[in-house]
Amino acid sequence: MYVYAADVWCDSCGEAIKSSLETPSNYGPPYDTNDYPSEASEGHSDSPSHCGAGAECLERVDLADYASARGAKLIRTLDDRLRYVGAPMEELTEYGAEYLRESIKEMLAPSKVRPVEPDIRARKRALASLWSSFWSDYL
Ligand SMILES: [Zn+2]
Helix, strand or coil, X not given: CEEECCEEECHHHHHHHHHHCCCCCCCCCCCCCCCCCEECCCCXXXXXXXXXXXXXXXXXXXXXXXXXXXXXXXXXXXXXXXHEECCEECEECHHHHHHHHHHHHHHHCCCCCCCCCHHHHHHHHHHHHHHHHHCHHHC
């Protein structure tokens, strides 16, 4: 895991960013994480976190893989930005675990506000399924 530009990055993306940048020469290591990715040990986050590269992540997750057959069909019609998420990362704090449980409950509940498009609803359910599987120890 890498820390860079106030975000966390999976190993693949962290390495890719490093190789695209010049090593800062005037100081370090350790380098300022705003300027250069720095390897970090897995921390604990207050919310489920994903690699900062999002849909561009080299270890991205296809949400269609976490959906029902019908849901997967809908998700495959979405923009890459919505279809893929960055690799899930980090353990959760106690607060993060609480947030995870509440979020999953909300993602699976029927929308109270307005009707949600079926593809967006399928995406939410798939994300809830990914989170439930990756952070299963916290449920
Ligand atoms: Zn990544």
